[in-house]
Amino acid sequence: MTLTNTGPDTHEVRPPGAIASVVDLKVHFQSKRGVVHAVDGVSFDILDGETLGLVGETGCGKSVTARSFLRLVPMPPGIAVGGAIHFRRRRPCQHCGGDGCELCDGLGRLPEECSQCGGPGCEHCDGSGIDNVDLLSISESLMNEIRGDRIAMIFQDPGKALNPGLTIREQIAEVLYEHRSEEIMERAGFDPEASNVTGTLVRRRATQRDRRPERILMSVPPFRSRRARLTRATDEMVAEALTETQIANPLKVMRRHPHELSGGMKQRVMIAQALACNPDLLIADEPTTALDVTVQARILELVKSLQERHQAAVLYISHDLSVVSQVSDRVAVMYAGRIAEVGTREQIFSEPLHPYTQGLLAAIPSGSHERGRLTAIEGTVPELIDPPPSCRFVGRCPYEAEQCRSADPILASFEPGHQVACFIHSPEPDSSLDQPSFARKTK
């Protein structure tokens, strides 16, 4: 699959198999000392069903990039967002309700038809017929539909990412109520379309749209039993989600609070919560960093197997290249707010092109190094405030040349599937493509 040059022009061709395409993403923050260009023109694709590892050291902007998918970047201090994140929407297959059948090829999801052409293919959907939205510019309510349902995220420290005051059950049930309310109602034996009083009450409760008087009403005997039915149906679904992540005794675990569980358990809970609605894309922000090494291995295995089962794409963020090598199909290396190199796992690990990538690989302690020597990349990450128009690796790069100090290389294709932003491999920077694109996006 050939990936062409990416640039600010939103009409370039996107590979039809990509579930998401980041195009020239820019996220800037206001700080006391100036505007920090945390993410400064990042572009990459995530293909359907693959695991893309996004690697970089702390502060390179990978977390901000990940959060931009769900628009979770706080807008003060964030001040501007530019570029686009295209996402090919799917919806649960109405035939099997997400379980998998012939119609949806066992995925449980069907692509949403393109809103412009309705299927045949047009410019809007690049001929694929699948609808495509720009996550950075859709309305908040549409974004909320996608969050948790089509795109889910798991966070680094499960101890902090779970609400300490709520039980596990309550937290997982939330996402089910929000996106799978019809299924809950059907399981409990209710008609989701019912318009009588009972039906309305039940529906409002199942969608978390009930207000205090309705809640009080539902705790009274005639309605109380119906509430119990809903609760039981939800409990079942929560237990199913927990079982999937190999948690034994889901019924017991459900009733616990996060602080009663171990780190590994908490992360499993997070994963269960994220996969509860069978998302198309799972964003994992350093999910194993806060865990013990042994637990880490098991969680990685779990993510891998679940991904296969759900056929979801995974954007795996990490600073740890060795972890990334275990889980990713393709790898994107990020440095100082830009993508330095993208390629398949084999390409990156056996043929690293960017000096930074090479440095990262060399820094992994392994048996092949001389005893007692660790190779570190010299220097430190540059300040991202008003970055100068030079390559950001200047001062740390062993191959630094004159050209590197006066111009900034852009991501260009080296071989099929392998892109790199370095003058060594593409000597002609096109300065006209370096103009910032700044549309103030609705949050």
Next chain:
Amino acid sequence: MQVRDYVLRRLISLPLLIIGTSIVVFGLTRVGGSPIGIYLSHEMTPDEVTEIEERFHLDEALPVQYFYWISGVVQGDLGWSGVAAAPVVEVFPDKLAATMELAVTAGVVAVVLGLALGTFAGARRNRMPDHITRVVSISGASMPLFWFAILLLIVFWVYLGWFPIGRSDPDVWASIAHPTGLYTVDAILAGSFDAFRDAIWHLVLPAIALGYGATAIIARMLRSSLVEELQEDYVDSARAKGLPERLVLRRHARRNALIPTVTVIGLTFGFLLQGTVVAEIIFRWPGLGRWMADSVLRGDQATIMTYVMFTSILFLLVNLVVDVVYAYLDPRVELGT
């Protein structure tokens, strides 16, 4: 430690504290010499004076006097109030009802307003509602109650004439009974709208004066807790699930932010209690506070002792309840020393 054990432990130390407090209070009243002054008048003969001394056991040794006092209290005899010219026990309930009505009203107003302001401000950090709340909270914590009350009086009673002072208009209440001593309740029970309105109207100014400081403290605490909670990862996690922002605020951030706020609400109770002394003086409210103020100025030891003991015990109980509630609410808290 379990919640139950913690409650037991605190309950056990309670009697000790109360006894300790009673000793301190008793000691206080005897520091300035014999408290006989309030019971005397100029025309008394030496015999009558001696008779009074014996009646109130003021001729005995101090520990004996203490014992007489305590045994009296246990039997329901709280002494004779010179200020009220009646046994303390008789006068206490009515005045208690008056003070409670005022304090509870002020408290409810403070909690409701304070929580609303705090939520408003915390969710809209650094924008207008936040700035307004900040001004209110900073001024509220330093506001001298006597000054604020006088200001309210000047503006709303002297100049605008919107609200009355005192507790009630005798004409309106001429034929209405006071079964509970709480005028608002009594009015409802008697079915009289005029009496109810009169009771409320008299409550407005003192309740606002009394509640202002508490509102400020509560709003400030909730605001800062809310701002802190909104920065936590679980809030992002909740948003990432697609929950509408109001659910995120209500069910996640605010619920956790309310936990430390609860302790503050308990604190404001002590605030309100002390405030009634001044508020009742200024608004001529016939409650415990004003009685205490008069007693203090005229050396009425029986009233002083009763009042101090009463407020201390109440204070201790409220603090205990607050601590227990806090421990119950926050599953993370370990109940220890």
Next chain:
Amino acid sequence: MVDTAAPRAADSDPAPDSAWRVRSRRVWELTTSLFSNPTTIAGLVIVVLMIAMAVFAPLLTDANMPDPYQMPRDWETPRAPPGTPGHPLGTTNNGGDVLYGIIWGARTSLRLSLIVVSLTVVIGVTVGSIAGYRGGKVDEFLMRIVDVFLSIPELIFALAIAAVLGPSFRNIILSLAVVFWVKYARIMRAQVIHVKQNEYVDAARAIGDSKLRIYFKDVLPNSITPIVVQATLDMGNIVLIGATLAFIGLSEAGIAEWGVLVSEGQAGISSGRWWASTFPGLMVFLWALAFNLLGDGFRDVLDPRTETTR
């Protein structure tokens, strides 16, 4: 390919700073961050103005002889509104000049707060240190006393004490001191216990420092922060409560004290004479506000996690 760059020479470590330099640099950093907060600066400005007013009182007004703390009575112009010649802020029912009362009241307030805070800090820190250091029965006993004192609400306690001692300015000082020292005892004890567990105390013991020396050199300086914050806040609160006590009637009548003035001015309210109570009351508010802002600023800068009571 291009040859690799030569490794950089390792930076040589600069000589470590002396303890004095580290401390004074930290003081400088604290001061600058203190000044970055506008509300703290506002508080500081008001505090300075108030103290200046107090200190320069004899220069700002004609001191009333023989006792400048007694309000001067101008029987010719009682009940004068603000703007009357000779009485910019008006006079009270008894002809007392409100402006005089404001200025000398500041002096009174400064005396009150300084004396009370000094007393309470000294007593509280001493008791707290003993309790924290000795531990065991001594600690239990002292803390029981503290608990008893803390179970009586502050104002009510002070009221009762002042009532017993009799109405006078001196007695207000005494009663406030009795009520407020417990706060410091508690803070100090907690700090001592916390610091005691720290390693540098063990290190000092290992060197052979005597207990007293450890106390003054290690324990005390590191425990001082919450005390300073609380003392600043109390400078404001003491005047607040003191004025309240005076308002209720526990101070001597006729002295230049803000609470007393407000109380005197009450009589004129129903006739519309608002100035005699409003201006002195405003001063109490400003004083308390200023020290609260300053204290909060200290708290944010010195240790945001410190627990202090209002």
